[in-house]
Amino acid sequence: MERCLQRFFPILSHTFRKQCHHKLFLERNLFSSSQIIKNYRRNFSTKVDQDVELTHMRNIGIAAHIDSGKTTVTERLLFYTGRIDEMHEVKGKDKVGATMDSMDLERERGITIQSAATHVNWKNHRINIIDTPGHVDFTVEVERALRVLDGAVLVVCANGGVQSQTLTVNRQINRYKVPSIIFINKLDRLAANPHKCLQLIRSKLHRNAAFVQIPIGLENECKGVIDIITRKALYFEGPQGQTVVEAAIPDHLVERTEEKRAELIECVSDVDEELGDMILLDQEPTEEQLKAAIRRTTIARTFTPVLLGTALRNKGVQPLLDAITEYLPNPSEVKNFAFDGTTATEENPEGNKVVMDPTRSKDGKMVALAFKLEQSKYGQLTYLRIYQGGLTKGDSLYNVRSRQRSKTSRLVRMHANKLEDLPEVYAGDICALFGVECASGDTFVSHPRSKYSMESIFVPDPVVSMSLKSKDRSESGKLSKALNRFSREDPTFHTRWDEEGKEMIVAGMGELHLEVYAQRMNKEYGLNVELGKPKVAFRETIIGRVPFDYLHKRQTGGAGQYGRLIGYIEGLSGADNTKLEFVDKTSGTNVPQQYMKSIKKGFLEDSMDQGVYSGSPMAGVRVVLLDGASHIVDSSELAFRICANEAAKQAFTYAEKAILQPIVNVEVTGPIEFSQAVMAGITQKKGTILEQDLDGDYFTLVCDVALNEMFGYASQLRSQTEGKGEYSMEFAYYSRCPEDLEEKLARAYQDSLVQDATKKTKKRR
Template sequence: KFEGVVDLVRGKAIYYDKSTKGAEFKVTDIPADMQALFEEKHHELLEAVAEEDEALLEKYLGGEALTEDEINSCIRKATISRSIVPVLCGSAFRNMGVQPLLDAVVDYLPSPVDIPPMTGHVPGHEDEIIECRCDDKEPLAGLVFKLFSDPFIGHLSFFRIYSGVIETGMSALNANTGKKERIGRILKMHANKREDIKWAGAGDIVALVGLKNASTGDTLCDDKRPVILESLNIPEPVIEVAIEPKTKADRDALSAALGKLAKEDPSFRVKGDEETNQTLIAGMGELHLEIIVDRLTREFNVNANVGKPQVAYRETISKPSKSDMKHAKQSGGRGQYGHCVIEVEPNPGKGYEFINSITGGVIPKEYIPAIDKGIQDAMKSGVLAGFPAVDLKVNLVFGSYHEVDSSEQAFYVAGSMAIKDAMNKAAPVLLEPIMDVEVVTPEEYLGDVMGDLNGRRGRVQSMEARAGGAQSVRAQVPLASMFGYATDLRSRTQGRATFTMQFDHYERVPAALAEEIQKARS
């Protein structure tokens, strides 16, 4: 029954032609039965925005009608100052309301010169701030904010220019890597077509072809004014699934497609499981990986079988320990000899730390990195259930070597043996990802929703009333309990509740559950 929308600014009704899927529409007078509602809402709109301009406020309070241009200028000022948020309605399914939305983007949202200049910092000196004013005459500074693999053109880097000008054939400094990039082609992107342009200036968003080493979040700038703009904080993936090609023909195509997708999306990872010889893909949630698999089929024509989602558990230790490990082998000819003593302690939230406390040359300096490498590689599969070990501080305190038989390989093996031994002595524990979940639900389903979150080992953090009789519930819930939650929430609330979820932190798994996980992995 949805036919169109009423524009509160213009005072007109817009009717959409369903047969053309919203492409054609007609503008008419407001229906008589909606006139009273229009008057009420139009009055609310004017009250909300007239305060932005004193002259227009006086005109409005004096009983004079404001013109369409005057109303739009007030809405624009209020939007840019973020004192109001314009809301438009429509139906994405039938493309109804798209045209007023695009007009509102042009009319109300700020251009780059309407907002404060972008700031960055000198590479290696975060306290030295540089202002990048939106001006073609300024030195170049811009951000690669998205990578995309186009089947016809190849590798595209979407680039927003904050200051300066970019031209085809010029070189720019990648401030994050310290290497220069040559600009091949510059494309102006439209929805379903693109055009080649020779240059682009401050405030433009373009796609660059031919960048070899740029990643998402890198800054391209003038080498005479190096600057690093806002960097992206990419969280570690919390969910994994095994993926394999359906046919031999798909094998190479799958590998190439996954490589392209991983380059595009820094929160998506691909890795191999040495024990099961499977390829694992990891991401930020079920939906994230579902979309990746859908893109494999749709964009890359690769068919793949996907396993059930697995939680990315981690392992750590709960008390200090010490290990004295010697790797000595003699099998005729030159042998292998590596000996190290390490002390290990928990390092909560700080990751892996290696301290070299060797004195007096009991282990030659050239073998120390091999011990560190052996420890780090061994930590990739922990001692409880083979999950990566995290948050360990390792102190290398003693060891010995052999003039002939010692080698980097021998000390690498000694280091890996020592960390496994130390972890076994240090009361190892499993950690699981805890998600920050927000559910917005009508009040009548609040009890049901909270009971369900508690049943999923969730801890409710806060509740807040929203407009229209809705309640917002924030909770911290283990990811392992959240599989299939979208379907469950819809059925509990007749499809009226919504939720968002993002990774928050890792936390110790309850003992009973940890045993189950270890049994399942053994």
């Protein structure tokens, strides 16, 4: 019997193979060589992967607020599709950890730090999945994943609802215009309330959303879900919920099902013309017509279907897989653009937009985006999304930015930290390759003359900096190697050498972000490093308007330097207080236009890096150039750039100055009995309470607090809530510092200048 099954296994349907695996192998244990059968399953999956049609592909990401169950959901997706043979928990007692959390630190901390890619097969569809972190400190991982994906699953906790990072992820989804569905997870959790979650999705995320399922019980009574489209109850039986059983709707939920079905049809018909016409004609849509309307509106991003389940209890995951294939788009249904550099002009420096052709053919017009870099034991691993054409092992690639040529020595598909070699990939695929030198966000093409470049990835600026030093000075070489690697892999991790303090400064998105990299240096490089006191990214600005009239004149024999600039500098307020603007209001030829780029660089780059008041970078400043003068011989780009730099410094000296500090949006949750202590702590930090919500035995507090006040808050919150409170924060905006803090920062900067001058004087002597 075993030989027969081995011979005919490749032609069995996916569902039957999965049932054979679970029931025959796990329950009855009829065969002695289950590993042979597993190998057949893997070989068959690889063959399907290579031959899959574009319409049967999905590229999706799993994203959510921290601790909403993203990685657990992904683990179940892998198991039910036959990609893995055992399920493990994020914080499991077996010390194995979830498949997608392959890094040791992830398993120790129980959080996702890096996004991880994998792929599964489900009902003749191949689904490429990227599991993303939920913590705001690693938000760039979500940014670059959503940049290359065609769809997303936004996971929402049935108890926590829409939280701070849920809002951030939603903004990222909107930024890249990614169609998405929502999965309300943790129906088994105490005080789970999916109906309240739906209200928050509509009010906070501003989504036209409706249930396509309703729960059969909540908390400990959670038994399954009802599909309101097909009007069937779905139960998940077996030791691991692998068997989906359809049954009649329980009598007490029939009326609720019809009510929610009518609500679903109303929400979809409001944004879908075809379904709307049917409703006007008083026609009842069939299951197929309703699903087709949901698919159209989901892809158009005018409607969001909401599914339910509890991944930890193995309920609702298989219908989620069905929804991914039924409602989210394939690569041919999403328009992706590239900028054609051959059409670039001064007014349009990037060039015209060109729509990518997703046809899966190897025609020499391949275009791909490198969206993630990772160092492995085989060298740099570059993750690529193919947007046009195809790529075969051994082909040549050209980096549009650097114009460097590389050869595709090895082409792989990722399954967490495991590699699967591929002979070729085509449009719509997500793959990885070795032996390519590039930066995150680079575009690769197959033709040396092609100048297509994909839209870059949004990278937020770091908000926290700390000093970093190795306790052993002999390890400076290894430290430099580690810092170079991490700054290449993570564009939000910055490093610089501070000449004044004679120390290495690392900057990132938060304390946890920098702590993780310090621990990685210890584990991966054997470096014993320590982080110093955090430094906040303050900004310096001016109040009001100050004029400038500066003449730069230098004669050293032969052609000299000459330039004169007249205008004013003014401070910007409100949402513009982090911008730097340059406005040219000159007329005539007193200031020749060919020098305008150099003048702009002199004002916005040379003079804004370091303010004269606190030494912080300038922000919220607009430079307006009114007039000037030039010399036919002595004027040059260098002369006007120096003139602009000195004119700005002169103006800043006489202007009324101010210092801006970053404000973060903080969301605190905990047992209600500790709410007063938490509120008192926020008030003590001069925070502004924006919203307070009481839900059963728990409270949620949303407030704005200066980042400078938030260091060490994790320990403070633990002591205030007996270890039961949680918080998350994300950058919100910049605001002016209190006067006492301004004076302290300005005094410290002036003292450092005096000390530096004293040191230089001593050296001269």
